[in-house]
Amino acid sequence: MTDTSESRLFSxxxxxxxxxxxxxxxxxxxxxxxxxxxxxxxxxVLVCGEVEDRFDVxxxxxxxxxxxxxxxxARSIADRMAA
Amino acid sequence: xxxxxxxxxxxxxxxxxxxxxxxxxxxxxxxSERFLQDKRAWGIAPDHVPHLASALSQIGFDFGSDTLAxxxxxxxxKAELPVELMGDLLPVTxxxxxxxxxxxxxxxxxxxxxxxxxxxxxxxxRRYDHHLCHAVTACAFxxxxxxxxxxxxGEGEAGAxxxxxxxxxxxxxxxxxWGPGSxxxxxxxxxxxxxxxWRLGEEWKVMGLAAYGTVRPEIRDALTSLLEVDRGRLRxxxxxxxxxxxxxxxxxxxxxxxPLMSAADLAASGQAAYAILADRILCESADGxxxxxxxxxxxxxxxxxxxxxxxxxxxxxxxxxxAPADDGNAVGAALLSWMETxxxxxxxxxxxxxxxGSVAAxxxxxxxxxxxxxxxVSDASAGSEDRVAELLAEGKxxxxxxxxxxxxxxxxxxxxxxxxPRPADMKDRINRLVKGREPxxxxxxxxxxxxxxxxxxxxxxxxxxxxxxxxxxARARQVPAVVHADGTGRLQTVSPDNAPWMHGVVxxxxxxxxxxxxxxxxxxxxGKPIVHSPEDALxxxxxxxxxxxxxxxxxxxxxxxx
Numbered sequence: 001m002t003d004t005s006e007s008r009l010f011s012x013x014x015x016x017x018x019x020x021x022x023x024x025x026x027x028x029x030x031x032x033x034x035x036x037x038x039x040x041x042x043x044x045v046l047v048c049g050e051v052e053d054r055f056d057v058x059x060x061x062x063x064x065x066x067x068x069x070x071x072x073x074a075r076s077i078a079d080r081m082a083a
Numbered sequence: 084x085x086x087x088x089x090x091x092x093x094x095x096x097x098x099x100x101x102x103x104x105x106x107x108x109x110x111x112x113x114x115s116e117r118f119l120q121d122k123r124a125w126g127i128a129p130d131h132v133p134h135l136a137s138a139l140s141q142i143g144f145d146f147g148s149d150t151l152a153x154x155x156x157x158x159x160x161k162a163e164l165p166v167e168l169m170g171d172l173l174p175v176t177x178x179x180x181x182x183x184x185x186x187x188x189x190x191x192x193x194x195x196x197x198x199x200x201x202x203x204x205x206x207x208x209r210r211y212d213h214h215l216c217h218a219v220t221a222c223a224f225x226x227x228x229x230x231x232x233x234x235x236x237g238e239g240e241a242g243a244x245x246x247x248x249x250x251x252x253x254x255x256x257x258x259x260x261w262g263p264g265s266x267x268x269x270x271x272x273x274x275x276x277x278x279x280x281w282r283l284g285e286e287w288k289v290m291g292l293a294a295y296g297t298v299r300p301e302i303r304d305a306l307t308s309l310l311e312v313d314r315g316r317l318r319x320x321x322x323x324x325x326x327x328x329x330x331x332x333x334x335x336x337x338x339x340x341x342p343l344m345s346a347a348d349l350a351a352s353g354q355a356a357y358a359i360l361a362d363r364i365l366c367e368s369a370d371g372x373x374x375x376x377x378x379x380x381x382x383x384x385x386x387x388x389x390x391x392x393x394x395x396x397x398x399x400x401x402x403x404x405x406a407p408a409d410d411g412n413a414v415g416a417a418l419l420s421w422m423e424t425x426x427x428x429x430x431x432x433x434x435x436x437x438x439x440g441s442v443a444a445x446x447x448x449x450x451x452x453x454x455x456x457x458x459x460v461s462d463a464s465a466g467s468e469d470r471v472a473e474l475l476a477e478g479k480x481x482x483x484x485x486x487x488x489x490x491x492x493x494x495x496x497x498x499x500x501x502x503x504p505r506p507a508d509m510k511d512r513i514n515r516l517v518k519g520r521e522p523x524x525x526x527x528x529x530x531x532x533x534x535x536x537x538x539x540x541x542x543x544x545x546x547x548x549x550x551x552x553x554x555x556x557a558r559a560r561q562v563p564a565v566v567h568a569d570g571t572g573r574l575q576t577v578s579p580d581n582a583p584w585m586h587g588v589v590x591x592x593x594x595x596x597x598x599x600x601x602x603x604x605x606x607x608x609x610g611k612p613i614v615h616s617p618e619d620a621l622x623x624x625x626x627x628x629x630x631x632x633x634x635x636x637x638x639x640x641x642x643x644x645x
Contacts, residue, residue, distance in 0.1 A: 041166045042262060049241060049261025061241045061261070062164050 006078045012054060013074055016047045030071030037070065057081050084148040086424065090417025091129040091192045093155040094213075094409040095184025098129035099490075101413035101439075102142055103421045107431045109223075110142045112490040113440040114410040116612040120619060123284055126184045129413065130195040139199075141441060151201055153193035154209040154420035156216040156412035158240055160186035169263045171325055172272040172309075177282070181238075209420050214245035214259065214380070216415030217407070221379030222249050223418055223433045225402035231372040233365065236380030236408070237267030244317050246368055249377065252429035257368075264310055264318035266360060266382050273306070273353035277346040278337035283610075289350045290387050291524040292343065294569035296351030305332050306356035312363040343521065358388050362396065369397025376401050383407035383549070384492065386573045390550035393543055403549035405437035406491035414490075435581055437495055437547055440488030443635055447617040451637045454621075464636035468587030471633060474640075475503045475588075476595045479630035480513060482606050484620045485584060486635075488613070493548040494605035495575055496529065496585035498613045500629070502564070502602040503592075504528060509564035509602060516628025520609040525573065528565035529601045531589050532578040538600065539574065546582070548575045562600050575603060 014025040020043040021028075028037065034044055044064045052059040057080055067073040090101040092114075101112040115124040118134040130153075139146070161182045168178040189210075196202035217234040232247040232254065239245060242260035270289070271281035277292065279285035305328050311318050319325055337346035365376070376398040378389065383403050392401045404411055418431065454460050463470055474481050480502045489495045500517060502509055504526075514522055527548055528538075536542035539552040551573045559566045566572060577586040585601075593599025606620065607613045608627065614620045617634050624632045624639065631640040 045164070045166055045241075046262045049259075052241075052261075053258060060159075062159065065165055 005081065009051070009055060009078055009081070010074055013047070013051070013070060016050050017070065020047065028070070030074060031069050033069055034064070041065070051077060055081060084145075084150070086150050086152060087142075087144065088154060088417040088420040088424070089130070089135075089151045090154050090413040090415065090420065091156065092409050092411070092413040092416070093129060093157050093185065093189040093192050094412070095181055095188045096123055096125050097408060097410040098124050098127050098131070098188065099406070099410035099413040100129050100135060100138060101417040102138060103417040105421075107418075107421050107425070109414060109417070109433050109439060111138050111439060112406070112414050113138065113488065114406075114490070114612075117440065117488060117615045120612055120615060122610060122612050123282075125282075126188070128188060128191065128195065130192060132195045132198050135195050136199060137441065146200065151196060151206075152209065152420050152424065153196065153206050154211060154416035155189055155192045156211065156409070156416045157185065157189045157213050158210045160189050161238070162186040169319070171322065171329060172268060173275065173281070209416075209423065211416050211419045212240055213412070214239040215254075215256070216412040216419065217379035218245065218247045218254055218256075218377075218415070219418050219430055220411045220415035221377045221383070221402070221404045221407060222252075222254055222430045223414065224404035224435065225249075225375070225377045226432050226435065227373070227375045227377075227400075227402070228252055229371070229373040230375035230377045230402070231368050231398075232377040232379065233368065234380040235266050235361070235364065235378075235382035237265055237271065242317065243267055244315065244364060246315055248371065249430070250371070252432070254430050258315065260316035260318065262318060264316070266310075266317065266357060267380070269306070269309060269360075270353070270357060270382070270385075273350070276333065276336040277350050277353075278339070278341070278343070286384075288521065288524065290354060290385065291567070292347050292350040293354040293387065294351075294525075294567050294571070295344060295523060296347030296349070298351045298355045299348050302332065302335050302349060302352035303355045303359070306353055307359050310360055312360060315364045315368060317360070317364065343523065354387060357385065358391065361385075361388055365392070365396050365398075372398070374399035378403045379407050379411075381408040386549055386551045387571070390541070390543075390552050390571070394541065401543070401550065403547060404491075405489065405493070405495075405547040407549075408492070411491065435546065437489045437491055437493075438487040438497055439490040441615065442487055443484060443617045448635055448637070451617065451634060451639065454639055457642070459640040459642055461638045461640075462636060463633055463638035467633060467636070467638065468584060469591040470638065471501065471588050472591035472595055474631055475501055475592055475601065478503055478506065480517060480628065482620060482624055482629045482632035484606065484614065484617065484632070484634045488615070491547060493575070494603065494613055495546075495548065496577070496582050496588075496603065498606045499603045500606050501588070502526075502604075503596075504562040504565040504600050504602040505596065505598055507563040512628075513602075513604065517623070518604065518609055523568070525567035526565050526602050526604045527575060528562060528572045529575045529577055529585060529589055529603045531586055531593075531599055532576045534599055535574070535576055539572070545574050545576045546578075548573055550574075561598050565600065565602050
């Protein structure tokens with residue numbers, strides 16, 4: 001995966017989370033956990049769906065809950081896209 | 084020494100098992116409810132030991148040298164997903180119950196191999212995506228290389244709709260919906276509102292009742308508004324909008340004690356809402372499909388809607404497998420395991436037969452002669468088609484248990500009750516004498532494939548009774564017992580290839596009466612699964628108004644009916 005597509009993924013995630021938590025994207029940091037973000041679990045699942053749709057990568061519905069931070073989740077997706 | 088692939092439907096409801104050989108042939112498939120005679124077999128392991136042992140013995144499995152690869156129809160336990168369950172339509176306790184059952188069954192799948200001496204420790208289990216299992220099952224029964232394959236049900240791993248592309252027999256998911264938003268849930272709720280019980284699988288009753296009602300736009304539109312369809316993906320509307328809509332719809336519910344027909348408009352409006360939403364999912368999906376649509380998932384049992392698809396939305400042909408609901412997923416799981424082992428990306432095309440279940444036990448058959456003291460027992464090994472046709476033409480109601488049991492919810496001639504469709508009172512007679520079900524519900528016709536266009540509009544093959552078509556008006560008058568209130572019939576088409584005995588019966592009946600149509604309903608009594616053993620069949624025979632029963636090559640007639 002190129003830096004450009006990884007940054008596209010990160011910024012897409014920021015936008016998605018911001019939209020669902022009704023905050024601005026620049027307040028979403030990759031070192032934040034789901035609870036730091038105030039993201040409801042159903043919204044976290046829906047974010048997974050948006051990522052799957054946008055980046056054509058298989059995402060497990062429970063996957064986002066397995067990571068400590070949004071960044072860890074994003075990197076696992078980015079790794080899979082690069083594979 | 085051979086490796087067999089054991090597919091298990093692990094939803095917690097409608098368990099089933101299927102067995103595929105090392106060569107990719109499906110040699111057995113059966114729902115646990117048949118073996119156990121327990122409708123829907125909630126919470127029962129699909130590898131229930133006596134059932135699995137019986138299946139293995141019937142396929143000639145060698146316990147000394149053959150091995151089993153076990154595959155499940157879910158990747159994960161739904162309970163692992165830490166989301167709050169929606170309880171705004173169906174009670175949240177129902178959803179919790181389902182999740183607990185699914186978690187237990189999916190986790191413990193394969194444990195029966197320990198009991199049967201086929202494993203020394205808990206076997207490694209291959210776990211496959213739920214909707215992928217549905218899609219593989221559906222595609223395996225569709226003899227086309229290219230198609231769109233839509234799975235719609237109550238719940239999948241991520242959402243309740245998945246769209247796949249079948250290209251040169253390779254299946255690839257195009258998209259799936261995520262989160263709450265389910266036509267299966269909507270229809271289950273509608274079933275409750277009509278005064279029935281989705282947990283008993285009574286969605287059929289809604290579909291049947293719909294024919295008596297009038298679509299009321301205010302109900303239809305409110306139901307349709309519960310769900311948004313975004314590029315095919317389904318989602319319930321936000322809670323703030325959903326709750327008042329649901330409250331408004333509940334005012335049309337049938338209260339306990341009210342007559343059935345008071346729910347007919349609700350049923351008709353609900354069926355209309357279902358059709359609108361399903362159309363919205365399908366309307367932009369036909370690109371690259373060569374006009375072929377394959378449907379899977381429990382919603383593919385909506386035969387009324389299915390009959391309207393061909394000729395619309397870019398689709399010319401519809402294929403629905405004999406078991407599109409969760410029981411059928413046992414086949415998908417077994418085939419995926421075989422594909423994984425053999426590293427084939429292509430979904431095989433299975434033989435076009437639903438007759439994949441158990442045969443009657445030989446020991447039980449050998450005892451049928453003992454009935455001679457209380458019934459007339461005769462050999463029907465030759466010419467039974469015409470003998471049965473003769474009995475039907477005389478107005479007799481005949482049970483049939485021949486060959487392998489059907490896989491899926493429909494009786495297709497091997498575990499069926501047959502009758503003459505011409506007398507207007509035949510429906511009431513069967514209900515009064517045998518089935519005991521609600522008088523409004525329709526019975527199905529069997530028609531020879533070559534005759535379909537003579538009898539039905541928009542003729543299409545329907546070998547698994549998957550669709551409802553409109554009778555030609557002049558023809559409908561000849562067979563009132565199989566014409567529903569809206570002038571339709573959920574037909575089974577038979578050919579000398581797919582159902583030779585049944586084709587013969589219909590032909591002989593036609594020669595005797597001039598009407599080549601036979602009434603076919605499942606061999607059971609209301610609330611019980613279709614009969615499994617000769618003893619089950621004889622119990623229905625002896626305690627009901629059945630005039631005769633054919634069990635393999637033996638015809639048994641009640642003395643009083645002789």
